[in-house]
Each structure stands twice: as structure tokens, then as C-alpha cells.
Amino acid sequence: ETGVTQSPTHLIKTRGQQVTLRCSSQSGHNTVSWYQQALGQGPQFIFQYYREEENGRGNFPPRFSGLQFPNYSSELNVNALELDDSALYLCASSLGGTSGYQETQYFGPGTRLLVL
Amino acid sequence: DQQVKQNSPSLSVQEGRISILNCDYTNSMFDYFLWYKKYPAEGPTFLISISSIKDKNEDGRFTVFLNKSAKHLSLHIVPSQPGDSAVYFCAASSYGGGTASKLTFGTGTRLQVTL
Numbered sequence: 001e002t003g004v005t006q007s008p009t010h011l012i013k014t015r016g017q018q019v020t021l022r023c024s025s026q027s028g029h030n031t032v033s034w035y036q037q038a039l040g041q042g043p044q045f046i047f048q049y050y051r052e053e054e055n056g057r058g059n060f061p062p063r064f065s066g067l068q069f070p071n072y073s074s075e076l077n078v079n080a081l082e083l084d085d086s087a088l089y090l091c092a093s094s095l096g097g098t099s100g101y102q103e104t105q106y107f108g109p110g111t112r113l114l115v116l
Numbered sequence: 117d118q119q120v121k122q123n124s125p126s127l128s129v130q131e132g133r134i135s136i137l138n139c140d141y142t143n144s145m146f147d148y149f150l151w152y153k154k155y156p157a158e159g160p161t162f163l164i165s166i167s168s169i170k171d172k173n174e175d176g177r178f179t180v181f182l183n184k185s186a187k188h189l190s191l192h193i194v195p196s197q198p199g200d201s202a203v204y205f206c207a208a209s210s211y212g213g214g215t216a217s218k219l220t221f222g223t224g225t226r227l228q229v230t231l
Contacts, residue, residue: 004159006159033218033219035219035221040223041223042120042205042207042221042222042223042224043160043205043219043221044221045218045219045220048218056217056218058218090159090160092219104150104162104165105150105162105219106162107152107159107160107161107162108159109157109158109159110158110159
């Protein structure tokens with residue numbers, strides 16, 4: 001069973017640029033959630049994708065957008081990068097659907113983004 | 117508004133003793149709680165979870181206790197081992213039906229297990 005993978009591991013961008021982060025979900029999982037973790041803080045929910053549709057969004061501006069593909073992998077896009085976007089970006093996958101109970105989310109190793 | 121709070125930023129415990137990590141929450145809609153462990157430069161690793169219909173869940177050395185009336189949960193690690201040294205995050209969610217709900221995390225407690 002393959003776990004959650006993310007690419008790239010590290011990235012340096014300058015203010016105003018755009019960035020795309022990628023995530024491959026764990027085998028058998030159809031739901032991907034993205035989180036931002038600033039230094040010294042817990043992860044903050046950005047949004048979730050279920051079967052290629054956005055399924056919930058946290059308190060992040062529209063310049064944070066995403067996609068989920070038919071194979072359930074996902075992308076997080078951030079436009080017009082700001083210095084405060086520097087953080088660890090985490091992807092988590094889970095099996096959503098008609099299970100009728102809470103599903104545990106499993107995290108990837110993260111992408112560390114530095115905006116200069 | 118911090119809905120999940122871990123008031124102890126750090127904890128030091130001797131090897132072999134019990135580690136107790138605490139977490140408080142304010143949102144009464146939360147019905148599923150999880151603990152994750154995080155090493156530097158890695159993503160959070162799932163440890164153990166508990167549904168609000170239970171008050172205790174055990175998995176090997178790890179036990180989570182939930183006190184719904186106090187909106188408090190704790191993670192007990194017995195016996196503590198040096199490899200347990202990491203940052204521990206408490207997370208909570210409310211079941212929205214159909215798909216996994218977002219997790220709300222605390223700020224973490226750094227556990228150091230000393231020899």
C-alpha cells in the first residue's frame with residue numbers, strides 16, 4: 001500500500017509569483033485535504049476535495065485554489081504569493097463517501113515553501 | 117478563536133514513566149478526536165483516535181481518554197520511550213456526513229523523553 005506523497009519537498013519563490021504543489025493520495029482513498037502549517041502553529045485547513053469537487057474550504061483567500069484529478073491526486077495552487085505564505089503545506093488523504101462514520105486522515109511529508 | 121487548545125507547549129518525561137498530554141476544546145459539535153505525532157521535516161503521523169460515543173480507546177502503549185462534559189481529552193503513553201520524543205498534535209472534527217470533515221488542530225506539545 002502506497003502512502004501519501006507530495007512534491008516538491010522544498011520550494012523557494014519570490015513575492016508575487018505563483019506556485020503549484022502536488023499530492024498523491026494513499027491507495028484506495030478518494031478524498032484529499034490541504035493544510036497550511038506556519039512555524040510554531042498547528043496545521044490550518046485550506047480546503048478539501050472529494051471526487052474532483054471542492055468539499056469545504058477554510059478561511060483562505062481565493063488566490064488559494066485546487067484541483068483533484070480522476071486518479072484522486074491533487075494540486076494546490078497559490079497565486080500572487082505573499083511573504084506570509086511561507087509555511088509547510090500538508091496534504092492528507094482519506095476514504096470519504098458512504099462509510100457513515102469519521103475517516104482518519106493520513107498525511108504526506110509536506111512541501112516547505114519559502115517566499116522571499 | 118482557538119477551538120482546540122494544547123496549553124502545555126512542552127513536556128519532559130523520564131524513560132519508562134507515563135507521559136500525559138492534554139487537550140481542551142470549545143466546540144461542542146466536535147465528535148471525533150485524533151492524536152498525531154510529528155517529527156521535524158516529516159508530516160504528522162496518525163497515532164490514535166476516539167469517537168465521542170466512547171470515553172476511552174487503547175492501542176498498545178497509547179490510550180486516549182475523552183471527557184465530554186469537560187471538553188477535555190488526554191493521551192497517555194506508558195511506558196514512555198526515547199523514540200516517542202516528538203511534537204504531539206491534538207485534532208478534532210465534526211462529522212458532516214458522507215465525507216471526511218476538516219480537522220481543527222491544537223498548537224502542539226513537544227514531548228521529550230529523557231534517559
